[in-house]
Amino acid sequence: MDALLQDIRYAIRQLRKSPGLSVLAILTLAVGIGANTAMFTLVESVLIRPLPYANADRMVSIGPGGPDGADSALVSTSWLNYTDIRDQSQTLSAAAGYSEDVGVVQGQEGSLSLLTPGVTPNLLPMIGARPLLGRTFSEEEGKTGGPRVVLLSEGLWRQAFGADPQIVGRTIRVNALPRTVIGVMPRSFRFPESVGPDMAKGLWLPLQPTSEMLNERGYHFFFIVAQMKPGVSVTQLRGDLNAIAQRIRQADPKSNSDFSLNAGVYQRILTGDVQPVFIALLVALGLVLLIACANVANLLIARCLGRQQEFAVRAALGAGQLRLMRQLFVEGGLLSIIGCVVGLGLAELAIVAIHKLPAGTIPRAEDIAVRWTVVVALAMIATLTTLLSSLLPALLVARTDPQPALQAASRGTGSRSVRGRLSGWLIAGEVALSTLLLISTGLLFRTLWNLEHARLGFDITRVTAFTAMPADAAGFGNLSVTKESQQSSPNIATLFYQPVIQRLQALPGFQDAALVTAPPFSGVDMNSSFTVVGVAENLQHGNSAKLNAVSGGYARVMGTPIVRGRMISEDDTAAAPFVMVVNEAFAHKYFPDQDPLGRQLNLGGADTGMIKPYTIAGVIGDQVDQSVSTPPKPMMILPYQQIPPASLFYPALLKTLVFFTVKTRSNVAVAPAARSVFKQVAPDFALDNFQTMQESFAQSNFNDRLGLYLIGAFAGMAMLMVIAGLYGVLAQLVSYRRREIGIRLALGATRGSVLTMILRQGTVLVMAGVGAGIVLAVATGKLAKAFLYGVKPVDAWTYLAVTATLAAVGTVAALIPARRAAAVEPIEALRDE
Structure with missing residues (x-):
């Protein structure tokens, strides 16, 4: 113990002896450790830490669908499916429903x-x-x-x-x-x-089941969450659900011929979207930490070269190799511990910044905090960094031969020495990892550029959207709706929405206004089954498309391109023939070799109250729905005034939540003007979510932008470390080859040739690392494919740009040591030796 305390005191003196090198090493480790600690905190809080519920590890979500979608999304189902699962399952301890x-x-x-x-x-x-x-x-x-x-x-x-x-x-x-x-x-x-x-x-x-819920198995507005019995696996539960689904198919084979049930772990479903992103960021930060450790190892090797005589004397006086190695491990450990303390502070700052991200960016964001598990991980990181940064210097010291070191302690062995080659390999490794990170950054930048410049299918310039909800909102699940209440309530479209639209259109500075139930980027996704009139039912089982309802001005507000026929107009009232407009995705899927214009569709089932067929009057171009990277879904667009008040679609589409979109001629304050209109026409309505379409579009790409910023920041850290490391290695090389350089100059070498020699050595290290990094990037390209849009994992322009950037950076980092070498005075160098 006394020997260890002595090593610690000596290590502190060594740190104080070269404060510049010590601060650089500590900051390098602090950045690497702090970023990794913040990322591990995210992973632990969001992916690993159980949900704050009883028996959260046995909590599952159940719904219709095949095994491929089991853990990817929550799928709605019906009340009848819920009661069958609740009453018949042999593997569940409890099952509950929610909307x-x-x-x-x-x-x-x-x-x-x-x-x-x-x-x-x-x-x-x-x-x-x-x-x-x-x-x-x-x-x-x-x-x-x-x-x-x-x-x-x-x-x-x-x-x-x-x-x-x-x-x-x-x-x-x-x-x-x-x-x-x-x-x-x-x-x-x-x-x-x-x-x-x-x-x-x-x-x-x-949840109080209505008559529709008790009689319609196709009435899908609810979700099932359940707890498995102790010892039951998800695989066993799925087998149990298959048996229940088979009984449902046998009871009504005509309506449920392809019905199936599946289950997924509830927490995994909630966090499934961010899991691959978190893992990718964790890998990127692991690379940054490796670069930091390599940099610190190089700094410690440089310090060892300056302490050759010290180690030689201690070895000659009887200090064993293990004692000398332990001294270096203590010094490396001290750097790592200080780096961990500073890194923990940086991680806390990062967590504060994460909590300031827009709501909903990260699931379970409220649970993100540094806990004891993170502290344990931090201790493990400190141990790992100590080993990685101190092992090579310790091995070099262990191989020191005291006799030649004492004879020529001050002479370097040149670039061909073991130490010089080892430092060079470390720098090449740092460059390789930095190349991989920079290529990833370049590919993500191309992806974000493609997303932000993609064809949307509409014009978002000066368009603002907001939501409106009546005081007697029905709810998407129609939980407060009865047939009696629907028949007795006034037509909300005629009584409120039509005059609101007309008054918004008449406001100064407002170019146009429209109603829409599911605008782009809103997250609203209501679907309806349908049948084509004149086609046998057994030939069109499973027809379904997204349902949207709009007013006549919607195409003018959004600049919607009309491919064939016409768009919904103000003349499409309840008294006019029922029409609809479909998008190109719908036309291609359901009428691939036919003209859809004039075809008639029946929406929903027999009990939905959609009493008249709708005639397809037009086809519009495909539009981005929720995300540019998601292919457009088939969509049916109805005139909002042609939804029968007695139908099941009416309360969900028009009496729960609707959007109003307005196009202004200039930067007009939309919210006060809209609230004034509603105060006159519909004072009990709740207005919310005022946002320009440009803001909605930017928000839809926020996660892609955040990923680019983070990976770019990591790549920037790596590149700074490479610059510092390359500078340090070349400066060390010049210092220990000072006598050789003096002799070269004395024998007639020009200062330009010396400058070129050092620059060439730096360039060789950088380009060797770039080559290795490109090989790594190509090898891992398939893993990056899921994060890219409109660009291939092996993109020549990105690879060329990264190669040129690192070549330029390497030249700049090598220039100062090279100029110092070229400035060596031969007489002084030889006199010093």
Whole structure:
């Protein structure tokens, strides 16, 4: 122990003896360790750490679909499928249902639009959720016609009701219906996690099955979450679900001939989109850490060269090889520990920056924090960096022969020495890894450029969109809708939307305005089955397309290109013949060798209330839906006034959440003007989400942009380390070849030839590393393909640009040592020797 303390004290003296080198080594390690710590914190918090629910490791999502999509998305299903799974499964300990929905609540400051998911009463006990105030739903409250009750989130309780401690038992209005507050859920409860951070200010309703839910297996508005029995695997659960699906097919083979069920781990489904990105960033940061360790190893080798006589004397006085190696490991360990402390501070700053990203960018962002597991990982990183950065210098010291070192301690062995070659290999390795990172950055830059300059299929210039929800919002699941209420309620399209559109169009500075139920980048995705009139039903099973409803001005607002026929117009009223417009993707899929114009389609099933067929009046060009990188889906566009009020589509499309898009002539403040119009026509509507289409488009590419910035930052760090490392190696080479250079100059060599010699040595190291990096990039190209758009993994222009950049950087890094070598005075160099 005394010897170890002595080594530590000596290591501290060595660090203080060369502060410049020590600070450079510490900062190099701090950047590498800090970035890796921040990334591991993300991975641990989002991917590894269990969800904050009871038995989260056994929590699964169940829905229709084949095995390929099991862990890729949440798939909606019907109430009848839910009850069959709940009652027949042999592998589940519990199963519950929920809907992802929106609604309006009347608070102290008026109407608020918010998330209003419905849940079966057994869901909250199943996942171990406890209320902050009051209680959760009872079984009676989950039955058809049960009591109208509501659970508030803590955020909504504080924002809309002033944190009233007497809120339990109070009656509030949700979607224009009175509901009794039975409890408040704590801020930490955010189920369903899939809807994002907005659930922190939402509320929960009990799922009370309607007659449509109890009779229509094709009524898909709900999701199933369940817990497997202890010891049951997902594979066993899928076998169980296959048996249930087979019984459903046998009970009604005509309607369910290809019906299947599948399951996926709930947490993996929630985080599936970011998992490959996180892994790619983790690999990139691992490369940065390797470059940092190589750089520090080079610095320590340079220090060892200056301490040859010291090590030779200690060896001659009896110090063993292990003792000398231990001294270097202690010095490297001290650098790593200080680097870890500084790196932890940098990681904390990175976590603060992550929390400031736009809401919904990263799933479970609220859970991201440095925990003890991260500290353990940090300790492991410190140990690894100590080994990687100290091993080579220690081995070199162990091979030191005391006698020649004592005879010529101050003489270098030139570039052909083991130390010189080793430093060169390390630099070439750093350049290779940097090349790989820079090529990845270049490919991502090309991808982002392609995404931002892709053909959208519409014009987003000066277009702003916002949402509007009526105070009596029906909800996408129509949970508050009965046939009686639909028949008695006024036609919202005629009473409110039509005059709102007309007044928006008449506002100063407004060029046009339109209604749309599913604009680009909105995330709204409602689909409908259909049949083609005149075609046998058995030939068109499974026909389905995205459903959208618009007003007549939508094509003018968005600059929609019309390929054939016409677009929806103001004349397409409820009294006019029913028409629709489809996109090219629809026409190519369902009418590949025919003209779709004039063909008639029946939408939905027999019980949906869509009583008339729609005639295809036009075909528009394909438009980007949610993301440029996603192929356009087949789409049917209806006139919003031609959706029958008694149909099941009416409350979901028009009486829940609609968007208004306006095109302005200049930079006009849209929000105040729109609120003024609604205050005159529909004062109880809740308006929200005012955003220009350019902002929506930028937000759709945000993750791609963030990935580019991060990888680019890592590549920048790597390149700076390469510059520092190459400079250090060449400066060391010049220092230890000073006598040789003096002799060359004395024998007639020109200073230009000396300059060229050093530059050539630096260029050889860089180009060797670039060549190895290109080989690595080509070998790993298939892994990068999933992150690219419009560019191949092996892109000649990117590879040439990276090669030229690193060649220029290498030349700049080598120039200062080369000029120093060329400035050596022969007489002084020989006198020093």
